[in-house]
Amino acid sequence: MKVIILGSGTCVPSLNRNAPGYYLEAEGCRVLVDCGSGTLLQLEKAGMSYKDIDAVFITHAHPDHFADLLPLIHALLVGHEMKRKKDLSLFCAKEFLEYYEKAIAPLLWMSEEFSIIAKEASDEISFGPFHIFSAGTVHSSDSLSYRFENGGKSVVFTGDADYDPRLIAHAHQADLLIADCSFPDSMKAKGHLSAKECGMVAREAEVKKLVLSHLYPSGSPDSERVNESGEIYKGNILLAEDLMEIVL
Ligand SMILES: [Zn+2]
Ligand SMILES: [Zn+2]
Incomplete structure (x- = not known):
């Protein structure tokens, strides 16, 4: 499996950290996990294309996690130079599905060539x-985390998440945990993991590698979050950067 971090940031506009979006590929199948604003451009920068995406998995209905969904589908419908034949799948929680059907689908038209x-x-x-x-x-x-398994490897995307035994069970012995690390511990916000809590989840779930992502600006260097997580979790910790590629 190959993962590319398209956006390691949040809803706060940043020149360095795009809104959340991850590209995941295995055996020629290409999916997005979240697609916040700017995700399509980030895909282009990564040398990938919106044209090849087979499915989008949305973690929850906060705009920074799905804002590029409508532009993605629009581009697939309009693209003159390609005739898309394969369907696009969308997976999400019930609440977002209702939002999609009420607010996004009515703006789109049907393609004769492919279905959504x-x-x-x-x-x-x-x-x-x-x-x-x-x-x-x-x-x-409606927030979800997703665990993808392929070829004996596993990667977990927490989406936005607070410390929770369910998350630890979900991430059990994953090869890669890409975690919501919104803030350092001193700025802990309810509904999000702090850097220390990312370390706790990684340690208790016994994951092989931890990536700290969904990084809000905090006024202190992001690298300090690696130190905070590292006080708890003694495995491999990476600070997410946009366009970082991880092969499992
Ligand atoms: Zn959220
Ligand atoms: Zn978020």
């Missing part, structure tokens, strides 16, 4: 070469 298949994410999903598990998180009423 929007589905509520069940606890276990089989998509292409991936086996995917979803689990609710402590953040908003």
